[in-house]
Amino acid sequence: MRDSNVYDKKNHETKIPFSDIAEELHIRGESPGVYGFYASPKRFFNPETGLGVNYSVYTFAASVAEVEVDTETGHVEVTKIWPAMDVGKAIDPLIIDGQIHGAISHGLGFAAMENLQLKDGIVMTPGFKDYIIPSALDTPEIDDTIIVEEPYKYSAFGAKGVGEPSIISVVPAIVNAIYHATGVRFSTIPVTPERMHKAFKEANRK
């Protein structure tokens, strides 16, 4: 199949428009659908050596974050994110942008807000009133996504995943930007204003 035409496998000169085939199938009352199975390549992992291929495809994402930190209140404002991702093949670039913008919002919540608090095993933040996630107002400016297309040989058109993996780099990018801005290194997230403020207080005491 090429350019909306279907070609004879043996005789490449012979072609028929796909629309004609679709029409003929419709007249005969037959479906153009086919069912098939796909098995992803076998994964292997040696727990003793820690070596192997744990996933059938590895996706790569990178982010740069810019933050402003209020040194009096500890409030961290993420002002801009520059995202980049190897998606294998960008089948629909607009969907990729949407996924990555969503991931940036998720990542911001993960890095600076979402805080599941427990007391004697009971969740103290059971609703969105107290379990804070970012709103549109908190979303930073987002630069054009740098899309890298290094194809994956076992998938359709060489595409890799984009939804989940794009969150991962956003969080350390923000936390590293906080370190770059303030000199305070966090190993616990979220970096809430209160934790940031406490870190400043402790740094001043030393």
Added chain:
Amino acid sequence: MRALAGFELIRPKTLVGALEALDTLELAQPLAGGTDLIPTYRDLGCRSKYLVDLGLVKELNGIFEADGFIQIGPMTTHSQVINSSLIKKKARALHEATCLIGSAQIRNRGTIGGNLCNASPAADTATPLLVHDAEANITSLDDTRWIPLQDLFSGPKMTILEPDELLTGIRLPVVSGGSSFMRIGRRKGFTLSIVNAAAYLEREDDRVGEISIALGSVAPTPLCIQGLDELQSGDMNDGFIDVVNDICLDQIKPIDDVRGTAEYRRDMTSVLVRRAIRDAWTSCGGVLE
């Protein structure tokens, strides 16, 4: 989504009708915008038999200036307050605080009277009104009286209103000074304040004529700081701000909760008091060193 059940909705068209309903019906509760009441019912269940919706009572809605006061009907929505040029010009802190409440949807439904009667210690409209010396009009079938707004609050989520009484008006004197509102939340919108602060001051050249400060979410009720009268005619400088800040810190009683610790609230009180004083000062034409 589950429908709320267990109550009957009454919709009087007049204030007298509303007061009669509250006076005669057992377990009746007034309903303003419902942005606090309905989520509470959903979480904790309905405790009233009758909800008296005040939405059709026209005399409870609107903002106007008369006899040296700005009068605000308790059923005036936050959006109406934001769009009022009178409030924006003469009670800047209230304008700024109202802009930060909830989301556009909440501001279109929620009312200033509802925000006050819900009596959250963190209520964002309470602190600006307190620094503007606001009074509350309390009305029952037999009686109507004006009280200082501070006296409306009796504890966290508690007011002095009797079951047959309504908050029927809010008024604040028209003043010449500048005011400011500052808050710390956990994100930019749709969130309860961890601490909020409002400041009002009058300027006499480089000196402070009158000053008042109110703080939210650092005591069982919104808190108007006492004892600032004696500071009148101080020079506006860091020393003056330090003195005001110390007076504020003496009067707050913050607690630990999921939103923040008492220690953080105490530290943030200092930050917000300082910022609000400086902002109010520049808003009435003052210059800072």
